[in-house]
Amino acid sequence: MTAAAERHATLDARAMAVLLVCCTLWGLNQVAAKVALVDIPPLVQASARSGVAALLVLVWSRWRGVPIFNADGTLGSGVVAGTLFAAEFACIFVGLQYTTASRMVVFIYLSPFVVALGMPFVAHGERLTPWQWVGLVVAFAGVAFAFAEGFSAPAAGPRQWLGDAMGIGAALLWGATTLTIRATRLSNASPEKTLVYQLAATGLLLGIAAPLAGEALPRHVSALSAASMVFQTLVVTFASYLAWFWLVRHYAATRIASFTLLTPVAGLAFGVLLLAEPLTLRLALALAAVTVGLLLVNRR
16 A cells, blocks of 8 residues: 555544644753753754764664665755754754743744745745735744844843844754755655754764864753753654654645644743743734744645
């Protein structure tokens, strides 16, 4: 039976449960990274979690019989996608030093709009509809409104604008990574192989960048920071990504796309509840604008 024949047109209870768990975990991930920054520098943290997760995916692929090292012409595009992925997480982890986890997760979710804008250049049949253009304008207007807060009334400190800008940069890089995968031979590679490219490049490149940026291995790691790293590595970077790929294989992408709306909502809620981060009116309006925008962009 082909993959297309196996794909479900509608979401069953199991798929919805997995989606809810994934989106909740992704929202919580920014909070976990912020917590670990107390003991573990940003680039060291991102490198360590990605490197270990890459090894876990290799073990998983070996156990499942998924070829990773076969010559299929994806090496060049894999290096490009991996480099973009590494730069994205460098922006996220460094940016969390200057802005809140709540704000970071909202800005990161500009990525679907980057993909929507770029996809017509990759797949010429995927043109934006008028409603999708409205969604893009609404989302960007909301984010611009929230970004201006970093200059007028920064709740996270005088360099909040820098952290916010890195969140927007991460969104651009995430979108560019997605477009690279779609436009190259990686679109036909197994999800596990594509993920290994991204995680291995992030672990290697950020591992090299960390000492060049003056970061050193931590001498002391608290139990909370250690738990955060375990959560980020095993639960988020390894398990939830594989669960997402399973969903993409077995369910229609248009059905699962709207569930990603829950991620910035969960991230905002966790930041406020667990880190006591301020919930400003501008940020709440930005979240609402991004949510409405995503609904319109995914509208059929």
